[in-house]
Amino acid sequence: MSEKNNYIQGKTGLWEVVIGLEVHAQIASKAKLFSGASTAFGGDPNTQVSFIDAGFPGMLPVINNFCVEQAIKTGLGLNAQINKTSIFDRKNYFYADLPQGYQISQYHYPIVGKGFLEIELEDGTVKRINITRLHLEQDAGKSIHDQHPTKTYIDLNRSGIALMEIVSEPDIRSIEEAQAYIKKLRGLLRYLGTCDGNMEQGSLRADVNVSLRRPGDTYGTRAEIKNVNSVRFMGQAISYEIQRQMEILENGGQIDQETRLFDASKGITRSMRNKENAHDYRYFPDPDLPPLILNDEEIEHIRGMLPELPDAKKARFIKDYQLPSYDAGVLSSELETVFYFETALKFLKETTEKSIKLLANWIIGELFAALNRDSLLIEDSKISAQSLAELVNFIHEETISGRLAKDIFAEMWETGEHPDKIIHTKGLVQVSDEGAIATVIDKVLSENQDKVTEYQSGKDKLLGFFVGQVMKLMQGKGNPAIINKILLEKLKP
Numbered sequence: 216m217s218e219k220n221n222y223i224q225g226k227t228g229l230w231e232v233v234i235g236l237e238v239h240a241q242i243a244s245k246a247k248l249f250s251g252a253s254t255a256f257g258g259d260p261n262t263q264v265s266f267i268d269a270g271f272p273g274m275l276p277v278i279n280n281f282c283v284e285q286a287i288k289t290g291l292g293l294n295a296q297i298n299k300t301s302i303f304d305r306k307n308y309f310y311a312d313l314p315q316g317y318q319i320s321q322y323h324y325p326i327v328g329k330g331f332l333e334i335e336l337e338d339g340t341v342k343r344i345n346i347t348r349l350h351l352e353q354d355a356g357k358s359i360h361d362q363h364p365t366k367t368y369i370d371l372n373r374s375g376i377a378l379m380e381i382v383s384e385p386d387i388r389s390i391e392e393a394q395a396y397i398k399k400l401r402g403l404l405r406y407l408g409t410c411d412g413n414m415e416q417g418s419l420r421a422d423v424n425v426s427l428r429r430p431g432d433t434y435g436t437r438a439e440i441k442n443v444n445s446v447r448f449m450g451q452a453i454s455y456e457i458q459r460q461m462e463i464l465e466n467g468g469q470i471d472q473e474t475r476l477f478d479a480s481k482g483i484t485r486s487m488r489n490k491e492n493a494h495d496y497r498y499f500p501d502p503d504l505p506p507l508i509l510n511d512e513e514i515e516h517i518r519g520m521l522p523e524l525p526d527a528k529k530a531r532f533i534k535d536y537q538l539p540s541y542d543a544g545v546l547s548s549e550l551e552t553v554f555y556f557e558t559a560l561k562f563l564k565e566t567t568e569k570s571i572k573l574l575a576n577w578i579i580g581e582l583f584a585a586l587n588r589d590s591l592l593i594e595d596s597k598i599s600a601q602s603l604a605e606l607v608n609f610i611h612e613e614t615i616s617g618r619l620a621k622d623i624f625a626e627m628w629e630t631g632e633h634p635d636k637i638i639h640t641k642g643l644v645q646v647s648d649e650g651a652i653a654t655v656i657d658k659v660l661s662e663n664q665d666k667v668t669e670y671q672s673g674k675d676k677l678l679g680f681f682v683g684q685v686m687k688l689m690q691g692k693g694n695p696a697i698i699n700k701i702l703l704e705k706l707k708p
Contacts, residue, residue: 221389222430223457227465230427232457233434234387237422238400240379240410241354242285248353248377249276249319256416260359260370268375270314275503282377283507285409286326286351287517289379292407292524293346295330297514303351303504307497312356312369320380322498325350326507332383332403333526334395335544344396345384352378373417379410385424385434390450397421397446402525402548420444425456427464435460436470440477440484452477456484528553537568542575551594552578562604563611570611577607581624597628606634619643619691643692652685652693653701659684660705671708678702 222229250265302324305317327349356374404410426437475484532543
């Protein structure tokens, strides 16, 4: 494990960006945190609201035990301390979409304490991002401002939905690290089944705290960018905020501690309000909810329910399949990718290091490229895991060449046909007969005597030219290894 500095060169010297993330993850639960109202996405406004969610007088909250289990499971996945006693507090503020006049949250005594998440950057650097806490809280409703020129409408469907707020230490030092952290966290939550990670629907969103300081100085004043709901937007928001703060500081100004919003259409952050402090919310224990008491037996029972987590799965892929760290990391990052890869493995005729690496290459390379091109998720792939494995089998057995395989893959993607049918219908079986290949090579060499002379005088790069010409005459069906072997023999001076 190592760290690198990410200093930014300004007009007046070096700056260090300091980033902390407060991630709000909606708990995967059919019911809300303190009521039985539905949490299904997309319901008509105000159709999934209980009297508790609407703040009716005399209505008492009742804790959803499943949500508590989900929080504990997430805490264990974050290598965190599970607190046996936690307390719900009232966080007091007034918005129209908060009918109770307070949010039930946790402050002094959260359910999950300190933990950590390790991220891997593109250059292979591994960095530990420390977690301060995870606490449970209920979501507010939604204010809708664009349905009427003078009125604001309120939808309380989200009011009371269970959230986990996962707070990192200010350990993040670059846009790349921030994006790697949110991707890793999202993948972990999906593995655990505690949050679906759908950022577009608001199931996962982040408050991004950004500040600048001179290297080695104390922390600077931070600005909080509220409710960022995409990895790409997070990068844009941080980038703009760095430049904004650096310009202010280098011109002798001071950074205001404030909450800002990211305007995706303009790629800028805008001031929303002054940043509140804890005392502004007048936290105090909720008198309607007793302390949440856990014991070791309950915690260990939940620990026993944990699946194999991303880091463990990556380590197993490296150990069992001899995959490079990068490949293992990509294939283990998302549950759906893991399922596709492990399903494909079952259909490989030989599970050798070479064949598994070949399969990994085709998933990470051709398959991911096709998915990105058509804006598809891997679970919606036009080529099944079994079909891709069968294609890899043909390549591994040298029935087809890697070059022809790309053409076959493209046709599989367009038609949904199995590779064996395409190969035999179009007569694409690779030619490995040395006599037949030698005949074609002789023809190519006789027609290019000038280049033969150049090659024999030291222009080794011409070998690729000869291979290309042979492949052209053989319509891509020649075995590349055999072509190279015979060419090298025949081109000897």
